[in-house]
Amino acid sequence: MRLAVLADIHGNLPALQAVLTELERLRPDFVVLDGDLINPMPFNNGVVDVVRTSDWAVVRGNHEFYLLDFGTERAPQGADDSERWGSLHWLVKRVGTKQANYLAALPDELRLQFPGAQPIRVAHGVPGRNRVGFYQNMPDEKVIAEIDPIKERNVISAHTHVQVDRHLYKPDSDDPMTHPHESGALLSGAGPLQPPAPAAETCRHWHLMNPGSIGLPLNGDPAAQFALMESVPESEQPGGWRVQHHRVPYDRRPVLEAFFSEGLLEAGGVIAQLFYWELVTAEPEIINYFRWCWANGHDPDAEDIRHSFIAYSEATGREQYVDERDPLKVARPT
Numbered sequence: 001m002r003l004a005v006l007a008d009i010h011g012n013l014p015a016l017q018a019v020l021t022e023l024e025r026l027r028p029d030f031v032v033l034d035g036d037l038i039n040p041m042p043f044n045n046g047v048v049d050v051v052r053t054s055d056w057a058v059v060r061g062n063h064e065f066y067l068l069d070f071g072t073e074r075a076p077q078g079a080d081d082s083e084r085w086g087s088l089h090w091l092v093k094r095v096g097t098k099q100a101n102y103l104a105a106l107p108d109e110l111r112l113q114f115p116g117a118q119p120i121r122v123a124h125g126v127p128g129r130n131r132v133g134f135y136q137n138m139p140d141e142k143v144i145a146e147i148d149p150i151k152e153r154n155v156i157s158a159h160t161h162v163q164v165d166r167h168l169y170k171p172d173s174d175d176p177m178t179h180p181h182e183s184g185a186l187l188s189g190a191g192p193l194q195p196p197a198p199a200a201e202t203c204r205h206w207h208l209m210n211p212g213s214i215g216l217p218l219n220g221d222p223a224a225q226f227a228l229m230e231s232v233p234e235s236e237q238p239g240g241w242r243v244q245h246h247r248v249p250y251d252r253r254p255v256l257e258a259f260f261s262e263g264l265l266e267a268g269g270v271i272a273q274l275f276y277w278e279l280v281t282a283e284p285e286i287i288n289y290f291r292w293c294w295a296n297g298h299d300p301d302a303e304d305i306r307h308s309f310i311a312y313s314e315a316t317g318r319e320q321y322v323d324e325r326d327p328l329k330v331a332r333p334t
């Protein structure tokens with residue numbers, strides 16, 4: 001059984017099409033899509049149309065909820081601010097009824113159980129909370145605190161836009177009298193670069209993976225990213241699934257150009273600009289901007305966001321950094 005795991009397309013249809021071409025070559029038995037199909041890039045209806053006419057299993061991510069909750073009491077605080085949430089405002093005016101209705105009926109999590117294979121729990125973050133995220137180097141304690149309620153040993157999570165493949169172990173009882181020398185002890189996890197720790201019978205074990213992002217990776221690599229999971233004997237891989245991460249370079253110019261031609265940059269303001277930068281650099285431009293603001297006496301939630309963005313740009317030289325990497329601005333060989 002070979003399972004393709006996709007996530008975080010974010011309205012980037014050219015990236016999805018590049019991955020579809022690669023899937024035609026790899027021919028997985030099944031495809032699961034772990035949320036964030038839409039927002040903040042320009043081809044949201046096109047992405048949803050590809051997905052809703054597929055036979056994939058799909059769950060919703062936090063960006064689906066930004067759309068579905070817009071204008072209700074469930075919307076994030078400040079979502080009616082067209083500067084702070086400019087990309088979402090642009091999307092709300094353009095999303096089709098069929099596409100929105102498809103997103104409205106998606107589940108928030110899944111349990112995949114293929115014949116002869118170990119079960120897999122799928123959620124955009126963790127079940128019940130779609131904004132929880134994991135990284136390859138996150139301390140074991142922090143990861144286990146979030147996945148502890150999950151009964152399945154294999155867990156697919158997305159949201160952070162970085163690829164993860166980790167094994168985590170925890171003594172199967174928190175009772176210090178049961179394991180007096182192991183209380184609170186967590187056996188170190190291992191990614192693909194290290195052999196997994198042995199799964200002792202006294203330990204709980206999880207195999208946690210994140211396929212990375214198709215449309216907006218944040219690991220410094222702008223290629224579209226996804227994963228293949230192959231069902232293997234427990235002796236080969238604790239948990240019974242082996243993970244192989246993939247990257248697919250593609251031409252980003254059509255999606256970058258559509259930020260201009262579709263009016264997204266103009267309507268979406270500073271946040272749309274920062275998302276554009278993330279597409280160029282594959283680095284976390286938005287959180288870096290907010291961190292700079294908080295460290296330098298600016299409050300983008302309280303003041304004109306354009307004011308703090310200009311100050312950030314001038315102080316860090318970030319705009320030039322992005323321009324030097326922008327496929328629309330970098331001179332191409334003739």
Ligand SMILES: [Fe+2]
Nearest residue numbers: 008036061159
């Ligand atoms: Fe995402």
